[in-house]
Amino acid sequence: MKGREIYSDLRCVPPVIVRVDGRNFRNALSRMEFEKPYDIRFASAMADAIELFFKNSGLSPVFAYVFSDEISFFFRELAFDGRIEKIDSVVPSFMSSALTMLLKPDEPLSFDSRIIPVHRQIVADYFIWRQAEAWRNCINSYAYYTLLSEGMKEEDAAMHLKRKKSSDMHEILFERGINISKVPAWQRRGIMILRKEIEIKGFNPHLNVRTTSTRTKIFSDREIPLFSSEEGEAFLKNILAPQVSE
16 A cells, blocks of 8 residues: 555755745635735734744754745755655645644635755745745735725726736826835845844853853844845845855
8 A cells, every 4th residue: 555655755855945825815814804915914924933933843944035925945954855745745734833823813724835946056046036026916916906995896906907017007006106116125025034143142150251152043034135136146145155055
């Protein structure tokens, strides 16, 4: 019977990105009466759930990038000997449990998952691509919910925005007094959750000397730069500074 376990021994090698996406979150979050198009409570819960993952999952992502209900974890080391079915079940199941626990909805929340093998040359490209999607999601969401607020039906709003460029939606919002470039950075560019080492100063009374130790802290950065900019390139280079396997 063991031989009937399809793909049970399919493996991947690091570095990899594991991306999880919320399943049917739109309806569930609407029933929870979150603000549209963005709610700081939901964004904070997503960041907190990722922090729980860093601390309690037993897995060791280098960092995670999140926008809306999508999270990309970057791994240099993999548990389970890289077994794909284990990674693709443990990561989304932990995140589903953590977010459900934090938000306490009336119904379970769930994520699905996929693995993206990467190498040094394309890691930054991947995150530039996802951040570009975060921007498209931001401007489209603001335009869509602005039209709904004016009384337009959902189907009509979606049809009105279909195939429109970002510049067109920018103009739609600007005509209504909304400068999309001024909305909070975490809505436009996403959030990074990182491990940072901090120095802790203390005092050893037995030796009568001051001491310095290093602790690792999970940090949520909501003011990240545009990855495709010079500043963003330096930001990514810094967090990817430790050697990345080919």
